[in-house]
Amino acid sequence: MMSTQLLISGVIFGLSLGGIFFLMTIGLSLCFGLMRIITLDQLLYYSIGGYITYTVSVVVGDIWLGVLGGVIVGGLAAFAVERLVFRRIYDRDLPFTMITSFGVLIGGVGVIKYFWGLVPRPVAEPIVAQVYIVGTEIPVYRLVIIGIAALVYVGIWLFLNRTIIGKAIRAGTEDVEHVEGLGINVYRLFTITFVIAGGLSGLAGGLHAPLIMVDPNMGLEVLAFVFMVVIIGGLGSIKGTLISSFLVGQVVSLGSLIYAPLAQMAPFAVMLLILLVRPRGLFGSQLLKR
Amino acid sequence: MNVLRWWWGLVLAFALVALVRVFLPLPFANEIIIFSIYTMGCNYLLGRVGYISFGQPAYLAIGGYATSFYLFYFGTNPYVGILIGIAGGFVAALAIGALFVRLRGDYFALVNLALAVIIFYVMQKMLAGITHGDNGLWFLTNMASTPVLDLSRPDQFFIFAFLVAFALWAFYKYLDDSIFGALCLATKLNDDKVKFLGYSSFNIRLSAFVIANTTTALAGAMYAVYLGFVSPEITSPARAADPVVVTILGGVGTLYGPLVGAIVYTGMKDVLSKVFGNWELVIGFVLVFIMLAGERGIWGSLEPLFQKLILRVTGKAADQSGGGR
Numbered sequence: 001m002m003s004t005q006l007l008i009s010g011v012i013f014g015l016s017l018g019g020i021f022f023l024m025t026i027g028l029s030l031c032f033g034l035m036r037i038i039t040l041d042q043l044l045y046y047s048i049g050g051y052i053t054y055t056v057s058v059v060v061g062d063i064w065l066g067v068l069g070g071v072i073v074g075g076l077a078a079f080a081v082e083r084l085v086f087r088r089i090y091d092r093d094l095p096f097t098m099i100t101s102f103g104v105l106i107g108g109v110g111v112i113k114y115f116w117g118l119v120p121r122p123v124a125e126p127i128v129a130q131v132y133i134v135g136t137e138i139p140v141y142r143l144v145i146i147g148i149a150a151l152v153y154v155g156i157w158l159f160l161n162r163t164i165i166g167k168a169i170r171a172g173t174e175d176v177e178h179v180e181g182l183g184i185n186v187y188r189l190f191t192i193t194f195v196i197a198g199g200l201s202g203l204a205g206g207l208h209a210p211l212i213m214v215d216p217n218m219g220l221e222v223l224a225f226v227f228m229v230v231i232i233g234g235l236g237s238i239k240g241t242l243i244s245s246f247l248v249g250q251v252v253s254l255g256s257l258i259y260a261p262l263a264q265m266a267p268f269a270v271m272l273l274i275l276l277v278r279p280r281g282l283f284g285s286q287l288l289k290r
Numbered sequence: 291m292n293v294l295r296w297w298w299g300l301v302l303a304f305a306l307v308a309l310v311r312v313f314l315p316l317p318f319a320n321e322i323i324i325f326s327i328y329t330m331g332c333n334y335l336l337g338r339v340g341y342i343s344f345g346q347p348a349y350l351a352i353g354g355y356a357t358s359f360y361l362f363y364f365g366t367n368p369y370v371g372i373l374i375g376i377a378g379g380f381v382a383a384l385a386i387g388a389l390f391v392r393l394r395g396d397y398f399a400l401v402n403l404a405l406a407v408i409i410f411y412v413m414q415k416m417l418a419g420i421t422h423g424d425n426g427l428w429f430l431t432n433m434a435s436t437p438v439l440d441l442s443r444p445d446q447f448f449i450f451a452f453l454v455a456f457a458l459w460a461f462y463k464y465l466d467d468s469i470f471g472a473l474c475l476a477t478k479l480n481d482d483k484v485k486f487l488g489y490s491s492f493n494i495r496l497s498a499f500v501i502a503n504t505t506t507a508l509a510g511a512m513y514a515v516y517l518g519f520v521s522p523e524i525t526s527p528a529r530a531a532d533p534v535v536v537t538i539l540g541g542v543g544t545l546y547g548p549l550v551g552a553i554v555y556t557g558m559k560d561v562l563s564k565v566f567g568n569w570e571l572v573i574g575f576v577l578v579f580i581m582l583a584g585e586r587g588i589w590g591s592l593e594p595l596f597q598k599l600i601l602r603v604t605g606k607a608a609d610q611s612g613g614g615r
Binding site: 032038085088089094095096098099100102103104105106107108109110111113114217220221223224227228230231235260261264265268271272275276279280281 | 575
């Protein structure tokens with residue numbers, strides 16, 4: 001029997017984890033929806049975000065500035081990679097883009113190892129305060145992460161539904177050729193989407209860094225969870241990504257309370273079950289013709 | 291004459307592999323043979339069925355651990371161990387494949403990688419009581435020496451691995467020329483038309499999946515016997531891309547791509563890690579470069595040249611299958 005306090009802290013932990021997962025997977029999902037590519041290199045921008053946060057927090061002493069730097073550098077790295085690599089391969093099929101992005105990922109991990117070395121580095125928590133909710137100690141920082149994830153979701157929703165560029169991106173996920181026919185430069189849309197995705201992954205890395213230690217393989221460590229989130233939610237669906245990232249966050253957190261190894265196993269079991277019923281995930285779209 | 295030509299490329303290729311054994315150190319030769327068997331499964335899935343699998347380490351680990359459990363807890367005969375590894379891989383591939391091959395290609399790739407990571411955690415944490423976690427299972431001294439080919443000795447192991455690899459390549463060459471091989475290629479190109487012809491594309495994919503991943507499990511079993519040791523490290527997420535990288539390096543879908551890729555990759559790893567210890571960087575950039583340069587890989591680029599050369603030497607229009615393939 002679980003005590004209420006343990007349960008509450010478990011749920012909050014799961015929510016904050018879900019927030020991080022959401023920030024990471026939204027990039028993958030957006031890129032798949034619009035460009036029909038699988039961008040494993042989002043995990044690289046996540047690591048970059050973590051490392052920039054570490055460096056800035058050591059040099060300047062302010063972690064929030066570090067997170068901001070992580071977002072900017074993550075976005076810039078995404079911009080460079082898009083221009084150098086992905087621009088040339090948009091019309092190729094999915095496995096092709098997946099292999100290429102994996103090449104970018106392990107090449108990037110090599111670059112990180114070159115600059116920062118192999119040793120894991122701790123990042124100080126920006127907010128050490130605790131609040132009491134129903135008699136349970138909750139770190140404020142975790143609540144802040146949940147808040148930021150919620151803000152990003154609202155922001156993305158407003159961007160996609162209220163701005164003309166966002167509407168063009170949504171139209172592009174339905175039919176790119178028609179959007180092109182309207183005189184919109186779709187390649188500019190692709191760049192914008194890619195940079196947003198990279199920036200959000202950088203944000204996820206920056207926010208996650210104080211909770212874990214940054215090390216060169218941090219991207220590969222969350223990779224399985226990111227994949228499970230994307231598969232459960234369905235590729236290309238932002239609503240699905242939101243729901244499934246918080247679902248996976250809760251399953252990881254509450255599962256590990258019951259029996260520690262369940263933290264890794266339980267989300268996988270959930271994913272298999274959902275795939276048995278719905279082979280395209282909860283909200284996955286049909287692969288539309290390009 | 292025709293039969294002779296069929297074997298020609300195969301014999302030539304393995305004569306070259308035997309040369310590797312003569313001129314380069316034994317561990318390197320063993321590593322190459324096992325690695326190329328490991329890659330063969332991935333190569334077949336990607337090149338013939340169009341499924342990209344980042345989860346090959348999962349099946350490698352299943353084969354490796356099945357063999358290790360037998361040799362550590364129950365028996366001493368490495369041959370039986372390898373057979374158990376193959377059987378374990380076959381059963382696992384059949385069960386997993388029945389679920390996975392229903393998925394679309396993109397989901398398949400993601401699910402497989404997730405599986406590899408999960409197997410890693412299962413071996414490292416969940417079954418730590420049986421697998422000894424990160425310490426791994428050591429059973430080199432458990433293995434009894436066997437008559438004819440003593441697998442506990444690396445030089446005789448090489449002969450065994452060489453024969454196994456030769457048999458496997460002959461088998462895959464046979465598959466390529468069979469109706470089943472043609473159907474695999476057809477499901478990759480146009481799934482609807484295969485159904486229209488009256489074949490079940492699910493069965494074709496499942497069979498291809500089982501064949502490829504049983505091969506991978508065999509490679510895992512051979513790793514276990516060769517090293518006398520197995521740890522969760524063989525399925526770590528950082529190494530998940532190895533077979534895909536080697537497949538791309540060698541040339542997707544070519545018969546000898548895995549051999550060429552394994553030689554180049556293992557060689558590169560050995561040389562580069564001595565020079566500056568950061569070979570992932572190079573591997574990553576080489577991978578991106580090959581993809582951007584037309585994804586044909588080393589053997590894929592060389593093969594047409596060889597065919598041209600052979601045509602010129604023989605001086606007559608030999609058919610395509612007789613040449614380099």
